[in-house]
Amino acid sequence: MFELNHAQQQAVEAGDGPQLILAGAGSGKTRTIVHRIGHLIAAHGTAPHRILAVTFTNKAAAELKGRLGDLIGDGGGGVMSGTFHALSLRFLRRYADALGYPKSFQVIDSDDQRTLVKRMLKLRNIASDRLHPAYLIGWIEHCKHAGLLPDQAETQMWSGIDLRELYAEYQAQLLQLERMDFSDLIVNAVRLLREIPDIAVALRARFDHVLVDEYQDTNPVQHEWLTLLCAEHHNLTVVGDDDQSIYGWRGADVRHILDFEHIWAGIAVGTHRLEENYRSTPSILKLANAVIHDNSNRHVKTLRPTRKDGIKPEWQVCNDEYDEARKIARFLNARRDQGVAWRDMAILYRSNRQSLALEQVLRQEDMPYQIIGGVGFFERLEIKDALSFWALINRCADAMHLLRIVNKPKRGIGLKGQEQVAAQLGASGMRASDWLDFLAEGHGEGAAKKLQPLAQLIVRVRAKLDQLEDYGLMTMLEETSYINSLQSFGQLEAESRLENIRTLQSYIEITMQEGVTPIEFMDRAALLQSGEEDNKDAEQSQVNLMSLHRAKGLEFDTVVLAGVEDGLLPHQRALDEGETGIAEERRLLYVGITRAENVLLLTSARQRKIFGDMHFPLPSRFIKNIAADTLHCKQANTVKMTAISHGLTVGSSVSHPSFGEGVVLELEGSGNATRVSVEFERVGLKRLMLKYAALKVKYPPK
DNA sequence: GCGGACTCTCTTTTT
DNA sequence: GAGAGTCCGC
DSSP states (O other): OOOOOHHHHHHOOSSSSSSSEEOTEEEEEEEEHHHHHHHHHHTOOOOOGOOOOOOESHHHHHHHHHHHHHHHGGGGGGGGGEEEHHHHHHHHHHHHGGTTOOTTTTEOOHHHHHHHHHHHHHHHOOTTSSSSHHHHHHHHHHHHHHTTTTTTTTTOOTTTTTHHHHHHHHHHHHHHHHHEEEEHHHHHHHHHHHEEEEEHHHHHHOSSSSEEEGGGGGGHHHHHHHHHHHHTTEEEEEOOOOGGGGGGGGOOOTTHTTTTSSTTSSHHHHHHEEOESSSSOOOHHHHHHOOOOTOOOSSSOOOEEEEEOOOHHHHEEEHHHHHHHHHHHHHHHHHTTTTOOOOEEEEEEEEEEGGGHHHHHHTTOOEEEEEEEESOGGGHHHHHHHHHHHHHTOOOOOHHHHHTTTTTSSSSSSSSHHHHHHHHHHTTTTOOHHHHHHHHHHHHOOHHHHHHHHHHHHHHHTGGGOOOOOTTTHHHHTTTTHHGGGGOOOOOHHHHHHHHHHHHHHHHHHHTTTTOHHHHHHHHHOOTTTSSSTTOOOSOOOEEEEHHHHTTTOOOOEEEOOBTTTBBBBBBHHHHHOHHHHHHHHHHHHHHHEEEEEEEEEEEESSSTTTTTEEEEOOOTTTTTTOOTTEEEEEEOOEEEOOOGOOOOOOOEEEEEEEEEEEEEEEESSSOOOEEEEEOOOOOOOEEEEEHOOEEEEEEOO
């Protein structure tokens, strides 16, 4: 694609006011945004720094800047871009005091958020079977997605407990801890715009044009964020595709994009449709269209292919997840032999857990791969510990950081001691780092006294901070014996954790050289997903493994969608939810299919171990009825059931070489001694030693 | 206060 | 099947 097509050109050159760009998958969406920004700068004379681009991930923001740089040179650097969360944090760093927060507040991650809520419920003697912490968090998040503060939310009673009251208390505790959770960033940024007139005026005057990507995935509070920010000039360009809305669970509301034309009362809205797909072969698009066609409540559109030819997508039915992984490996190896680089291949899955079997097999096969996402780097225990130490040295630690490492490694400060420390720190009214200085001078009593050596060490390390490129990280971790204490995890795990700490160290060194302040570093750690920023130097080409959600906005020559089964895609949780949930799962599959440029493989397994239990999923309802001329299905030979590890369960339909078809009624014993009772259609009830029975599984239990 | 052994639970997706 | 929470003996 060299020139812009007509629709793209129209969108790029559209004038002021709200603009809606409905852009199908692979229709040159990013290209259109980049060119529109370029056009605003070059033709309208808008200053780059007065343009704001909101992207869905930090990676997308970086890519946007890169492409803008290619298009218009250095000027592109001035455009402000980032996620809702990152931009909100930026605003709040400047204005948080207007909301009663110190400007030095920090972000709390979901893990610590959960701990906090648990402690809160425990203190109130609310058992988890009466009110589950996750339920409360879910409800609070739900309020926040809608932009509702505790006093605006509707009272919600749950087993006689007022959730709204708990929400209020949770917020009070966060405020006291000087922390905001992820959703607070957005809500509080909106509060600046809603409640503080001077700041609202300043923020509204800050930008002349705002552009938003992946608009179908905005939730109501993000929507309010945008409309308030653009209340003056209405220069809001939104780009999105309702068929790719996959964040309903995060409060995203497709109506924002479906009804975009109606929410601007009296203001003309420009609408542009990009339906020509430049990415995928017609065979892949045919499957994509067939899958999404069944969803109702969408802007009906059809992606029009612009490319020629193509290989028909394949659906490979495998025996289990390992068979699946091996078949995928073989498939990708063949692609590799055809000259496709590893980095141009991706394996996408519904649930991060699916990466386990894939990883094992890829490692066995010596295929280079990288996992994007999963357990976030900055959420790892050793990284959070290390960063807490680091924050203390660099004077940007708060009570949570201190309490995290107060007994790491063991200093004889147990639960009681930690309470004491917390109480004394609280009573002192000092910041955590200052309080440690105070302890270093010999103050403090009880458990706090035991912190004196740590406090003095911090003072000593701080004195030579300017000689340490990592700003004291390794020195602290070595001198406190934290590194040594990792050995308690066992040799192997200790090494991998140390490796992670080394990665953090080099990341700190590189970042701090850019002139970033410690608190800015902490912000990045809080909001950056691992794999977004690092791996820049990873020159070697690797197969990409990631969740379908992570894959949004990306494209690959060859794509494998693993685990296309009922229970995984659509996910069981969505099946339980019903219609809305299933429609979103279908869009998820659509997103996955449309990531592929040339070659697409779907796989499913007949049996799969989930949480230690064997499951016998049916093929995904989304592809079951797709015509063979659209999707070519290949079945693996069934495997003999010779061991209990194959995990028959009561209700499984099986077939036996001489007895024929039957249903498992009972399993007794274990291991080699397992006996199975099967009611056979032809010969009735038989009790068999599973070991010798040579049963084949036919259907899953209901 | 610590560590080991045990039980129990909870299993989607992400900023 | 992993992680968190709990109990118990030192």
